[in-house]
Amino acid sequence: MSTIKVDTIRNYDSAVDFSQGFNVGGASIIQSYTESATVPETPTPVNGDYWWDTANDILYRYMDGGFRALGAATPIVFTWGGDRGVFAGGYSTTFLNRIDYVNITSAGNAIDFGDLTDPRNGVAATASTTRSVFAQGWNGSVYSNVLDYITTATTGNATDFGDYSVAMSNSARGVTSDGTTGLFQGGWPTSGSARSNVIHKITIATTGNTTDFGDLSVPRMKPGAAGDATRGLCSSGNATVSGSNSNSNVIDYVTIATPGNATDFGDGTIVRTELMGASDSSRSLFAGGYGDGATSERVTIDYVTTQTTGNATDFGDLTGQRFDGSASSNGTKALFTGYFNSATSNVIDQVTIQTAGNATDFGDLTHARYGLGGASGTAA
Numbered sequence: 413m414s415t416i417k418v419d420t421i422r423n424y425d426s427a428v429d430f431s432q433g434f435n436v437g438g439a440s441i442i443q444s445y446t447e448s449a450t451v452p453e454t455p456t457p458v459n460g461d462y463w464w465d466t467a468n469d470i471l472y473r474y475m476d477g478g479f480r481a482l483g484a485a486t487p488i489v490f491t492w493g494g495d496r497g498v499f500a501g502g503y504s505t506t507f508l509n510r511i512d513y514v515n516i517t518s519a520g521n522a523i524d525f526g527d528l529t530d531p532r533n534g535v536a537a538t539a540s541t542t543r544s545v546f547a548q549g550w551n552g553s554v555y556s557n558v559l560d561y562i563t564t565a566t567t568g569n570a571t572d573f574g575d576y577s578v579a580m581s582n583s584a585r586g587v588t589s590d591g592t593t594g595l596f597q598g599g600w601p602t603s604g605s606a607r608s609n610v611i612h613k614i615t616i617a618t619t620g621n622t623t624d625f626g627d628l629s630v631p632r633m634k635p636g637a638a639g640d641a642t643r644g645l646c647s648s649g650n651a652t653v654s655g656s657n658s659n660s661n662v663i664d665y666v667t668i669a670t671p672g673n674a675t676d677f678g679d680g681t682i683v684r685t686e687l688m689g690a691s692d693s694s695r696s697l698f699a700g701g702y703g704d705g706a707t708s709e710r711v712t713i714d715y716v717t718t719q720t721t722g723n724a725t726d727f728g729d730l731t732g733q734r735f736d737g738s739a740s741s742n743g744t745k746a747l748f749t750g751y752f753n754s755a756t757s758n759v760i761d762q763v764t765i766q767t768a769g770n771a772t773d774f775g776d777l778t779h780a781r782y783g784l785g786g787a788s789g790t791a792a
Contacts, residue, residue, distance in 0.1 A: 491591030533783030538594030564789025586689025738786030
């Protein structure tokens with residue numbers, strides 16, 4: 413082993429210039445980085461890589477499967493979930509009040525958590541790190557205005573949270589939340605042709621009724637929802653445009669802390685409804701759905717960088733055609749459930765959000781079903 417001891421380095425005219433570089437342990441101490449407006453994927457990032465996000469002036473370092481914000485005035489933190497994924501309600505041969513849970517970090521089958529206050533499908537959800545809230549639905553005879561909640565770390569039955577401002581089902585599938593305010597976007601308020609453009613909000617830590625947040629750009633039901641700690645996204649769905657209903661690929665966004673109407677974000681890669689959304693601190697995914705034409709059931713997963721408006725990019729495919737399901741995320745992995753190849757299913761798919769590619773099998777729900785709501789939170 414060699415030891416170099418330096419008492420003094422002087423250069424009276426300018427800064428010291430190591431013209432041949434300066435190495436420690438054989439490696440240069442000069443750190444390279446990627447500069448771009450979108451998350452770099454090629455070459456495949458490894459732990460320690462840096463990325464300068466030119467669109468938002470934020471420095472990220474790649475750690476444990478994703479880019480983490482460094483030195484930002486307001487770091488992007490995953491405040492709308494955790495490692496325990498929860499799935500509630502749905503329909504199989506009957507309407508269900510069942511709640512399941514999984515450990516998102518470890519593939520495996522779901523375990524019984526408890527029950528909703530009443531059975532229903534077409535359930536929407538929002539969450540913080542500690543509480544998951546399940547809203548609305550259809551029980552076979554009436555639309556529901558029920559809001560239930562659970563403490564995600566504590567198994568047991570759901571408790572009444574308050575009332576939705578109008579009885580409804582099939583608002584956006586996926587969580588839109590900054591950890592304090594939770595949003596529910598669009599929906600189906602009657603059994604007729606009407607679609608809703610209303611965005612409703614709650615304060616997740618405080619039980620009570622929903623209040624108005626603003627409006628989507630067009631009325632729609634069964635869109636996908638995702639976002640980060642500041643921005644909420646709503647993608648596609650069955651929309652009412654010029655008096656007629658048709659499937660859409662429009663993506664809207666809102667700033668969660670600021671009530672108001674949604675703004676155009678861009679377009680999804682395909683036209684569809686009944687899709688599911690999930691996200692981490694920088695990327696939002698939209699998966700599956702039901703589209704137009706002969707091959708209506710979709711395997712497509714696409715994604716956007718949540719803070720950068722623009723059209724979606726292809727991510728990969730689900731393990732099969734999947735729609736009318738739910739999603740859950742822990743900020744690294746996303747899980748998707750729902751109809752599978754035209755059959756009621758208990759299959760759960762998984763992807764790593766920062767790694768584009770096809771989904772793989774995660775495990776099974778306790779009961780095959782569709783029309784359920786999904787969220788996540790901390791397990792302890």
